Amino acid sequence: MILLAGITGFQPAPSTKEKDFKAICYSSLDSDGVEFVETKGFVKNFYECVIKMKSKRVHALLNSQYPFIAFTSSRQVDELNFPFIDDVKLSNIFSPYYEVLCFEQLNEPVRYHRQCKNIILDNENTLHQVELKQLAYWKPKTVGEIVFNYWD
Template sequence: MILKRGVTGFTKGDLSLERDGVACSAEFKRYCYSYVGQLKGRVLSFYEPDSVVGYAHAHVKIDGEAFYIFYNDLYDYVAFTSNCEMGGLEFIDHPLLADLFKNPYQVLTAAQLTEPLAFQASGNGNILLNENDLNDVELHFMNRFRSQTVGDLVFNYWD
């Protein structure tokens, strides 16, 4: 199950989900430089989490192809995208890089991240039918920002 409690970054004060985000981001950065270098590519830019984008990500180029590596530090999820557009991420698979990242991270595939969210109307909102353990704050933001896919939740731009 990908949609675990707190995966969106909204942990609702659950201290069991707290991690040292700075240390996690630094470790991810080291792996990015190492793994991209092993494939004779280069890291063009590295972005730390901030108030707009709550997850670290790297802009990389391998074999003439530029793309992004995203990192969800709460669950050590890694994903690849062809763009960095707010609300319109295009997830891709990169098998060679995925093979390198698969230990110590869980690499999510484009198919997993583009899985549509299934809703059922209920009262003033919607019930998420996809397998999930999201908290009520996450479900509220999911409805407010009209998330459409699993990737919209895992790598969101909610404010």
């Protein structure tokens, strides 16, 4: 299950450490090919590293609450759309440290409805009602948009 309580960043949850993520990236990858994205003016629930490989650039996203990592194809840093991809090489590098989420998991459609004042999410989850209300407000279309979000 991916949608664990607190994963959105709106409720208390365990946390991953950005400094540990940076250390893993620098030690596992060519340090000249690693750039960390610091966003100004955006509130997000993930850390982001741009990995420059021979023929492509890949963004590694690490949820700031749970040790879930995913990869996107090259995109603008402030672009809110995440073109998630599977990358075997990067999955092998990061899987000893984090749970690598795949394209299929991240692109699962979000299905919810209202029941009286409550929001009911049909996807398997343990989210708090506060998070579900945020979900109803921001209207993510996929699980990946919940796990990696710019909600404030």
